[in-house]
Amino acid sequence: MTDKKRIALISTGGTIEKTYDELQGVLDNHASVLDVVLATLQLHGVEIVRVPLMNKDSLLMSSQDHELIARTAGMMAEAHDGIVIVHGTDRLAVTGDRIHAQLGTPRVPIVLTGAMRPYVMRNTDASQNLTEALLAVQVMPPGVYVAMHNQVLQFPGVVKDKDRGTFCKTGGPSR
Amino acid sequence: MTDKKRIALISTGGTIEKTYDELQGVLDNHASVLDVVLATLQLHGVEIVRVPLMNKDSLLMSSQDHELIARTAGMMAEAHDGIVIVHGTDRLAVTGDRIHAQLGTPRVPIVLTGAMRPYVMRNTDASQNLTEALLAVQVMPPGVYVAMHNQVLQFPGVVKDKDRGTFCKTGGPSR
Amino acid sequence: MTDKKRIALISTGGTIEKTYDELQGVLDNHASVLDVVLATLQLHGVEIVRVPLMNKDSLLMSSQDHELIARTAGMMAEAHDGIVIVHGTDRLAVTGDRIHAQLGTPRVPIVLTGAMRPYVMRNTDASQNLTEALLAVQVMPPGVYVAMHNQVLQFPGVVKDKDRGTFCKTGGPSR
Amino acid sequence: MTDKKRIALISTGGTIEKTYDELQGVLDNHASVLDVVLATLQLHGVEIVRVPLMNKDSLLMSSQDHELIARTAGMMAEAHDGIVIVHGTDRLAVTGDRIHAQLGTPRVPIVLTGAMRPYVMRNTDASQNLTEALLAVQVMPPGVYVAMHNQVLQFPGVVKDKDRGTFCKTGGPSR
Numbered sequence: 222m223t224d225k226k227r228i229a230l231i232s233t234g235g236t237i238e239k240t241y242d243e244l245q246g247v248l249d250n251h252a253s254v255l256d257v258v259l260a261t262l263q264l265h266g267v268e269i270v271r272v273p274l275m276n277k278d279s280l281l282m283s284s285q286d287h288e289l290i291a292r293t294a295g296m297m298a299e300a301h302d303g304i305v306i307v308h309g310t311d312r313l314a315v316t317g318d319r320i321h322a323q324l325g326t327p328r329v330p331i332v333l334t335g336a337m338r339p340y341v342m343r344n345t346d347a348s349q350n351l352t353e354a355l356l357a358v359q360v361m362p363p364g365v366y367v368a369m370h371n372q373v374l375q376f377p378g379v380v381k382d383k384d385r386g387t388f389c390k391t392g393g394p395s396r
Numbered sequence: 397m398t399d400k401k402r403i404a405l406i407s408t409g410g411t412i413e414k415t416y417d418e419l420q421g422v423l424d425n426h427a428s429v430l431d432v433v434l435a436t437l438q439l440h441g442v443e444i445v446r447v448p449l450m451n452k453d454s455l456l457m458s459s460q461d462h463e464l465i466a467r468t469a470g471m472m473a474e475a476h477d478g479i480v481i482v483h484g485t486d487r488l489a490v491t492g493d494r495i496h497a498q499l500g501t502p503r504v505p506i507v508l509t510g511a512m513r514p515y516v517m518r519n520t521d522a523s524q525n526l527t528e529a530l531l532a533v534q535v536m537p538p539g540v541y542v543a544m545h546n547q548v549l550q551f552p553g554v555v556k557d558k559d560r561g562t563f564c565k566t567g568g569p570s571r
Numbered sequence: 572m573t574d575k576k577r578i579a580l581i582s583t584g585g586t587i588e589k590t591y592d593e594l595q596g597v598l599d600n601h602a603s604v605l606d607v608v609l610a611t612l613q614l615h616g617v618e619i620v621r622v623p624l625m626n627k628d629s630l631l632m633s634s635q636d637h638e639l640i641a642r643t644a645g646m647m648a649e650a651h652d653g654i655v656i657v658h659g660t661d662r663l664a665v666t667g668d669r670i671h672a673q674l675g676t677p678r679v680p681i682v683l684t685g686a687m688r689p690y691v692m693r694n695t696d697a698s699q700n701l702t703e704a705l706l707a708v709q710v711m712p713p714g715v716y717v718a719m720h721n722q723v724l725q726f727p728g729v730v731k732d733k734d735r736g737t738f739c740k741t742g743g744p745s746r
Numbered sequence: 747m748t749d750k751k752r753i754a755l756i757s758t759g760g761t762i763e764k765t766y767d768e769l770q771g772v773l774d775n776h777a778s779v780l781d782v783v784l785a786t787l788q789l790h791g792v793e794i795v796r797v798p799l800m801n802k803d804s805l806l807m808s809s810q811d812h813e814l815i816a817r818t819a820g821m822m823a824e825a826h827d828g829i830v831i832v833h834g835t836d837r838l839a840v841t842g843d844r845i846h847a848q849l850g851t852p853r854v855p856i857v858l859t860g861a862m863r864p865y866v867m868r869n870t871d872a873s874q875n876l877t878e879a880l881l882a883v884q885v886m887p888p889g890v891y892v893a894m895h896n897q898v899l900q901f902p903g904v905v906k907d908k909d910r911g912t913f914c915k916t917g918g919p920s921r
Contacts, residue, residue: 262524265562266546342866349437352527352546360535360548371441371527373535387440517691612874615912616896699787702877702896710885710898721791721877723885737790 226302226359228267230255233290233316234276235309237336237347254340255307258347266359272297279309279316279335287312291319298327303358307351310335310381313367314388317376321365332358333367337386346370401477401534403442405430408465408491409451410484412511412522429515430482433522441534447472454484454491454510462487466494473502478533482526485510485556488542489563492551496540507533508542512561521545575618576652576709580605583640583666584626585659587686587697604690605657608697616709622647629659629666629685637662641669648677653708657701660685660731663717664738667726671715680711682718687736696720750793751827751884755780758815758841759801760834762861762872779865780832783872791884797822804834804841804860812837816844823852828883832876835860835906838892839913842901846890857883858892862911871895 232238238254259269274293277286294304304327308316317333324331334354336347350369357368365376370387382389407413413429434444449468450461469479479502483491492508499506509529511522525544532543540551545562557564582588588604609619624643625636644654654677658666667683674681684704686697700719707718715726720737732739757763763779784794799818802811819829829852833841842858849856859879861872875894882893890901895912907914 261519263521263545263562265560265564266548341868343868344436344866346438348523349527352524353531355546356528356531356543356548357535359546360532368531370438371530371534373441373531385440387438389440516693518693519691611869613871613895613912615910615914616898694786696788698873699877702874703881705896706878706881706893706898707885709896710882718881720788721880721884723791723881735790737788739790 225268226266227270228303228305228355228358229270229272229297229301230305230307231272231274231290231293231297232276232307233274233279233282233286233309235279235307235313235335236339237307237334237345237350238276239339239341254347255351258340258351261348262352262355264355267303267355269355270301277309279312282309282312282315287316287319290316291323294320294331295324295327298324298329298331301329303329304331305351305354305358306331306333307354308333308335310337310369310388314376314379314381317365317367317379321376324365326363327365329363330358330361331365332361332373333365334369400443401441402445403478403480403530403533404445404447404472404476405480405482406447406449406465406468406472407451407482408449408454408457408461408484410454410482410488410510411514412482412509412520412525413451414514415516429522430526433515433526436523437527437530439530442478442530444530445476452484454487457484457487457490462491462494465491466498469495469506470499470502473499473504473506476504478504479506480526480529480533481506481508482529483508483510485512485544485563489551489554489556492540492542492554496551499540501538502540504538505533505536506540507536507548508540509544576616577620578617578653578655578705578708579620579622579647579651580655580657581622581624581640581643581647582626582657583624583629583632583636583659585629585657585663585685586689587657587684587695587700588626589689589691604697605701608690608701611698612702612705614705617653617705619705620651627659629662632659632662632665637666637669640666641673644670644681645674645677648674648679648681651679653679654681655701655704655708656681656683657704658683658685660687660719660738664726664729664731667715667717667729671726674715676713677715679713680708680716681714682708682711682716682723684718751791752795753792753828753830753880753883754795754797754822754826755830755832756797756799756815756818756822757801757832758799758804758807758811758834760804760832760838760860761864762832762859762870762875763801764864764866779872780876783865783876786873787877787880789880792828792880794880795826802834804837807834807837807840812841812844815841816848819845819856820849820852823849823854823856826854828854829856830876830879830883831856831858832879833858833860835862835894835913839901839904839906842890842892842904846901849890851888852890854888855883855886856890857886857898858890859894 332354334350338345340347354368507529509525513520515522529543682704684700688695690697704718857879859875865872879893
């Protein structure tokens, strides 16, 4: 289709990409499963440019990591119709705030997403959240957002609600 | 959440709800599986009011059926924040056109969706399309849409592309 | 492993291999999915030799088809440690009886299996039945069997119980 | 069916039953998922009596735990047509040896099984292994076995092959 939107999909790691090493019995960030999830979706609205930036549990991200993601998103926003960032949920809001602080309102929508349960689990939320991010990036006005769990929330003012295992808006600035 | 949007989910049948009768070896519209699909999603943005209107293969819909769906959507639009209609894909565009012809721009977004492969199939598109419809109904401006396969298309001017197995826009009015 | 049993897996079609053509909305015998099912299993006991003999709904099998399957099984039994035959359930017992009539007690176990719900369905019994056939063929004494739904039944005297959707033994000879 | 075999299914925990706590991001033994797995199988050969004995990672089993499992299996063997024991794989062979040391050849088959990847994982081996154990317990002669990964191996002389992630026979006694 000539009118597909060209979207940069920046992957940074996090739960959504965790696999399961049977010999260790633990979940770890070995390989990207994003391509597997994408292959299960019918994507007639977007053409995806994959940008595998890093593969980190977001709890281990340094300030330089957040900075690198924000700057990459800013640069990619100049040449694409929208940006989706796959990110660990624990520090997703830090990156969202960083992008907003640097870019204000970007040229195109920048949508962060992630998962609470990795794709290798039967009850993963990875497919739902990626589906939502890849739709939101087409229909939202320019801005910085998280799309997850049937919500699109705009930065600033987004925090992870650890008790409920999702994101929500606060009255004040997001932490 | 006090600010969840209240959405009427009108089900009319179609592929998305087809089950498989092993003794017949055919697919048929026996029972609604929408509740099963909904249970696999985390829905923090909407509160769903289920309206099981009919359970028909859309190829078997009469003009009265399309009319009934359109009038029901119009009435429900008065009292909800949005409407999602689950519909067989073969005649989905007929119903979308009928709603647009009757209501013009409705008070709230009305989003139709369906599936090419029923939920009971491993490679179903039901989860993707329902996820998209339940997000689009929150973020789109008032209008009549189909949300499916990573696209949100506005009526009038939407047709089923039978060769590609999805929906697209035409230059002229939709058929 | 040097002591793996060498098993000929003769495929003839049937429900287990049915796929779903979304543009037709019907189930049909297009391509073998046996390799996909086999790839999901960990098979440390057998080494499989694939023999794709035919790909037919068993209701459409002629007397020559049954004969061909029986003769192929008999020949393969001379050179392998066991035979598994994937077969449509409707006429599976006819083939089982034919093999028994021709071979009596074969040199090695010959195990037929099939499925009531194809692998492309979420609730398929294909994985269970194939798992059972690939175990039964290692541990049963020479004979002709159907392995399915947690049972190993020996020919002659096996019939399909259409009401319950499985196989059972009769007092008399199987029909 | 009047001639179903009556099988005691003794569950002791292990990987097969592990679930995933999204807020912790670790796998832990919270609740039995055996009933879920059993519900996906068509079991026409056995009638299952559930005996939830303990719910432990086998690495944490004490000598008393192994003893309790062995004695329970011995007692149950007096009143059932067969015994299946679901067990963590790390110490499964210890329990198998203990049962064999105490009972020699039991009155009925006693079949141990487990899983390398829990049922909540898409690529679990739990369904395969449980399917195999529930078939082996019907067709094997009295003895103590592990049924897993397309093999039925008899104690004594069974060890876990940690490199390959499965069980195998040794020349000498199992460790």
